[in-house]
Amino acid sequence: MYKDLKREFGLFLLIPKNIYLPLSIFGIIFLIFIILNFDEQLSYVSSFIAAFITVFIISESSFKDDYTSGYLEQKICEGESLSSYLFAKFSVNLFLIFIPITFFAYLINGFEGENIFELIVSYLLMLSTLHFFFNLGSAVSMKRNNSLNALLIIPLLIPFIILVEEIFVKIALEPNLNFLMAYFIFSATFINFAVIQILKVQSK
Template sequence: MKKDLLREFSLIFLIPKNIYLPLSVFGIIFLIFLILDFDQYLNYASSFIASFITVFIISESTFKEDYQNGYIEQRICEGRSLVSYLFAKYISNLSLVYLPMTAIAFLINGFSEGPALEFTFAYLVMLSTLYFFFNLGSAISLRRNNSLNALLIIPLLIPFIILVKEIFVDVLLEPNLNFLMAYFVFSATFVNYAILHILRIQSK
């Protein structure tokens, strides 16, 4: 696990675009919505749209390089755990990309219509859930090298999008935060379980 974490953090630090590119995309999209001067509630919606697009862009390359250079296949052949591999990728992205994105959203929106801690937590959960689902699309599209295949999982996110809208636009934390957590648990377990098997199939 420690080696996997060091590897993933090193990959992000050694390739700075892995940090500044998603944050730049997120910031630019967010800035566009601010220039359009929507009211505060729609600013929350704009932060979700910016997050949605940014996480989708990030997910395109989640497994691509490791698949092309044979790293995933090597891990499987050596009997090394893919669980720690996925976990390390998530922790590195959470620490270096999603936490800064949450900070940007918090600084711009302020979450003044509700408890800041709960909204910040919900925002991180939202980003993490998007990350897991779009990684599923990324794993599916590895062989065909077509990131548009990742769009196939968007129908699975329709209930999730409704939950996010009720939390950040309608400011209804309860019971929607509990449902959001349930969606996160589902994505962190079942979706990642599916990703593990898809990666093994794709690497054969």
């Protein structure tokens, strides 16, 4: 696992645009909606639409470079764990993209004072869940290099969208935060398992 973490962080930091491009996209979308001044809908827009587009863009090249270079095929042939590979990719995005995005969203939009911790956790869970689901689409479209992501994940994310709206628009944390956690656990386990199987098939 340490080897995968070292590689992913090294590759990510080697190309600065991997960090500033997603943050810039998120910031621009966020500011557009602030300028449009949608009032109470702003929280929903900032927490989902901006995040949705940003994570979608990040996921487009999640596995493409590793597939093109033969790294994925090599890992599979050598029997190395793809779970640690996916965990390393998630960790990089969590620390270098998702946490800064959450801080940025809080800095500009703010959360309700008495629910700051819960909303920050919800924000990170939301971004992480989107990451896992978009990775599924990215794995499927890895060879063909097309945008099947949205078609694949949108039906699966309909309950998720409702949860996000309940949490960030209506500030209805209970029981929606528990449901969001369940969605995250589902995506971190079952969806990642599906991604691993798809990567094995795609790399043959």
